[in-house]
Amino acid sequence: MSEAEDFARLLRELKERAGLSYGALARRLHTSTSTLHRYCNGEALPAEFAVVDRFARACGATQGEAVDLHRAWLLADARRRAGTAAQPVPVPVPEPEPVADREPVVDPEPVAEPEPEPEPTVVVAPEPVPEPVGRGAWYRRRAAVVAAAGVTAGAVAVALLAAAGPDRGAPHAGGRTGPGKGASAGTGAPVSPGPLGSGSASAPAATDVPEPTSPAGSAGSAGETGATAPAPGGTSVSPSAPGRAPVVPLKAAVRSHVWTAGCDHAYLSGRAPGSVSPPPVEADAPAWASAQGAVHAGSQIVEVTLHGTGEGAVVLEDLEVRVAARRKPPAWNVYQMSQGCGGGLTPAAFAVNLDAPRPLARPVAGNDGGDPLPAPAFPLRVSASEPVVLRVEAATTGCDCDWSLDLRWTGPSGSGTLRIDDGGRPLRTSAATGRPVYGYALEQGRWAR
Template identity: 35%
Template sequence: AAGAGAAAGAGAAAEDVPEVERESPAKAPVARRRRTVLLAGTAVVAAVAAAALVVNLVPDKGHNDRSGKQSVGTAASESVDSSPDASEPSGAKGRSASPSASRSGSPTASAPASVSASRSREAAAAQGGDGSADGATAPAVAVNPYKWEDPCSQHYLIDQNPEQVPPPPAEPDARGWVNALGGVAGGQQMLALTVQGTGKATVVLEALHVRVVEKSAPLAWNDFEMGVGCGGGVETTSFGVDLDAGRPSLSPKAGQRDFPYKVSESDPEVFYVFADARTHNVSWYLELDWSSGDRHGAVRLDDKGKPFRTSGNVGRPAYTYPLGDTEWGRNESYPDIPG
């Protein structure tokens, strides 16, 4: 019996040992293969990353003049192009990134009127339309703050001696002449406003407001008259404003009617504004209220982003440039601007 038990124990031990030996060799190679595969995969990823790093570090010989800013701009333009643009023609989708960056990066508000028109379109879009169907957007306004009723009526104050001032310009060249000398309209400034609709819809011009930016003592400069022996006058739609008043406002001249007016793309309107100043130096601009259906807005009118400037000239030394003369001379009728 003891022998049988020992034999049985030995048999059991003999059966246990092979089972352990069969499991261990089977699992170990699998684990090794998994580790090998994992390490190999990691090596491949590392190699790819290293290759990408090398490619990025090697300069592009064909584009070695590109700066970092241009790269950022290109990336920005690609991001813009990736989003669909309903207003862009389908043929424009294949265009390069740089022109797209220029279009999207350009300021919308170069001129104040453009800014107001843009805001109006946004308001229209918020109400369920973009205004493109009926053209109900802000009117386009051309502003000329260097318009003359006649050369004799226009004076400019300039902080220079007469021998330093060139001959008076013709009206179309007045802007460059005045800006080069740092001049300011003296006594009165005339503006021409050409207002036109930008679509088929009629636009109502509700009101035209005067906005004062700054008011100070009149400039103590010399006064230069642009012409001698003139005549005539403006009989069209014109308005006057006294800039010396506490709250300057426009009033119709020569029997003209007041606002509102109507304009469209095919029916523009021209307004003339005469701004007077005697006792102040005034920086100011205009604001035009408009409406079309349920859309409305306001357009700022100024001198290319800067306020208009008009200064009183009473008592200032008066200079004229008579026809045939070659230099400025003191006005014989009134050496100083009368009050």
């Protein structure tokens, strides 16, 4: 039995025991009956654990059953991502042109490229969060945001989360995908930056807008590696004392392509509508964005799942926003991923206004079908058996921004800072106000305004 079939079997067992129909259960999960049926038949896999967690709670699963379901989803998701990695996007190779005989050319000796200068950072201050990018006339918004997972899995499931490894389903995972952009996020490389808050207090000067042909979006989706291994990735640690790096007691899994309600999002691309591929499902968004040279338009949701790696608990003290660069937004087209999707859940999150001179991660309460969800608040406690999910929703109406997050922590081994970014490079979100907006017309098989 495959990992996906085993996961589907557990879903069916919980559903049958609860005595719920597909229709009734779909309404509780804020999804369609056909999608839920595909999950239970093993024909599809949820893109994020939030859906699985809500399924378990709706069916009255015990803590042990929730752990088993979490473990089965992790294994099936890892298998799906590994299968995606085995099918890279083909790159066309031009045929060589016939040339006349000529003298041989001797290749020059390779010259080592200089190490890049560290990017300046800016610590940030609150301002009202701007409204998301405007919708085209074809678009009808019917709902808000889908939940970030309240992960209740035990230590076994959490260990499997780390064992799932980086997201190998995204092209150029862990490597550079464009000017100042990263690939798969969610690793932990010990580095030695200055003390927290030591960056420049003024925003860097505007730079040239990158060419439309350069892939500028994140290619990472759910990379997971420990914060103790020296590898390029989405997290890094700042030592608490010069010359002495603490043992980092945290591991982080970063998802930088999270869509509202699992279906609603927008990207900017410099390509014409006729050369842009149809919209993907959320799980395939990193590869799609990389192939189209696309960046997040107007807003971006980032989810970070954190868990401890030792016996003691770790205290998460604060989350700070750092803007590395602000540029003039590119004059590209906006491509909407959905023509409307529903959901009765607005998860609590940290909202970030990237246009503020000193942006802050501002706690915002949520709502679940009329029941209020309290705003997240620091300090937070995390351990191997008690994971924590942080949801950050950043927005801009005025800049093409490179940014990252610094998470300050204190644990048994000391204290430090965990850098949350996109494969070792900044996250990127660009304003899209006044740009042409396209939606995908399924009946015509093309993008239309």
